[in-house]
Amino acid sequence: MSTLLEVSGVSVTFDGFRAINNLSFQIGKAELRAIIGPNGAGKTTFMDIVTGKTRPDTGRVIWGDKSVSLLKMSEAQIARAGVGRKFQRPTVFEDQSVFDNLLLALKKDRGPFPVLFYRSSARDRERVEELAGEIGLADQLPRKSGELSHGQKQWLEIGMLLAQDPQLLLVDEPAAGMTLEEREHTTDLLVQAAKTRAVVVVEHDMEFVRRLNCKVTVLHEGAVLAEGGLDHVTANKDVIDVYLGR
């Protein structure tokens, strides 16, 4: 399996605190991966580095077939290159309709001038409806997204990610605050998405990770502690010590 994203030897320090310490990580083109770890393990910082929000002090982040470095690109350029990110808190544009939210995310030219003259085509509207169907919001399209429930907002955000058609999805705690039923739907969405692209899920909830049924990377103090199946890593003594044992 060829590598889509390769992070190697990355370190980042915030005011003397080493948030990421010589971290190396790889993910293939159509792979689902869960990242777990205690608070402060560097999970969110890792995502910040990949998406360009934080610049590492050392290390390399290599992306895609052409092996370009993401470190010199802006957040928007990285997003256009094919990295989608879902934040921990659902961040949708609450003032705008579900339709507009999805249309905004749809993979199109992002420059100000093309956007100014953009008018939605029938195909674009179909695509938005199709996405809305996938995330279970087909009958909510005209509603303002601010009126949606917490779970629906999370799905809308996942829908927006899918609309971007990224090659890599970074998803931060998608199941937080969801009911059991909503979690199952979320799991399905992510597993489905991972069939055609790479999906990295940061999660605290072991049950949720178990349901994803994928390779797990355990982070601790900014470095990889263990990697493998969930049963394999939960049996690892180091992992039990720093995370599960507590």
Add this chain to the structure above:
Amino acid sequence: MTRSFFARHPSVLVFIACLAFFTLLVTILSEGLGIGVISTSFVKTLGKTLCLCLVAIAMDLVWGYAGILSLGHMAFFGLGGYMIGMWLMYERTRDIVVTSLADVEIPPTPQEISDAIGNQIFGVVGSSDFPAVWAFAPSLPAQLALVVLVPGLLALVFGWLAFRSRVTGVYLSILTQAMTLALALYLFQNDSGLRGNNGLSGLQNLPGADTIPQSLISLWFLWGSALALGLGYLLLAWVVSGKFGSVIRGIRDDEARVRFLGYSVEGYKLFVFVLTAVIAGIAGALYYPQAGIINPAELAPIASVYLAVWVAIGGRGRLYGAVIGAAFVSLVSTWFTSGQVPPVDLGFYTINWVDWWQVVLGLSFVLVTIYAPKGIAGLFDLAAGRFPPRRHGAALGPDDGALREKEAEE
């Protein structure tokens, strides 16, 4: 979505109709062409108000829609006024000089005419040479181009520096204040080449139109201002109606999210900033010939703060709100500060409205911000029975726009 632009945004059509009706009514009631109920000076006030409405919708785009609280847009307005003022003053002075030299026995050389114009214009600042910035003053097309180019380029350079360094929120507001203050202080200097604190004057006299009465000229400018406001409104309504509007409202509500969707937030902000600066420049170029005089005090930071107050009181995030706010507040302000409001005698103290008007304005700004964040335009929502979405306790943020409500209804 397949219906026409006006069907989707009926408020635009209503606005254009109101504007046309207003212009017609003023024309009929004017001294120049109508029955003479409205004095020429009041026609000028109304024409100026239309220009203020134009700069207010520009402010609404940059603040109400894109969330950039610029407190420097009146600098662009003033620059537009200076650019047109230079041509007006030059041509007018040239007419006078040529007439007065016509009787001399030896015809004057072009150099002598130029020197005489320079003497007339710059005598007040103790100079007679044309500064370099007046190079294009004899040419109307050139100065008209500068009306657009000077504010546009200043906004481009300033915006590029500010947005690229990701300066946002209150820091950006302070920067824009600093920009307009610096510009005003520069123009106050005599050697800035724009007559220092005297400013440019006599702008109401159009060159070559000595025989046309002001009552008619005031109507021309009223029509011009109304046309500019109508076109500006159409343009901005179109800009905010589509996906572009969606993106800039997204930037206002959550800049980082827009960035992670792959949109270059800085590019969009710069686009909006420059576009609105150009509109402000055009509004200024129409305003100052009606005001007759421009001086650096017009670029003082307080002017831009007023602009923000108008938009806030009118209702930001919807274009007609900005128009209502600018028209209402500036007209009421004219009324209060003109001394026409009788003072209130409290026995121990007399409230003189010329002095107390600013306190009233300040109080109403505070009250509107706290109790009616949608401003006057929010009344339309009450009438239509529209209510904001439940936000589950999340911050309200800048308020909704009418156009968006309509989009949401489809």
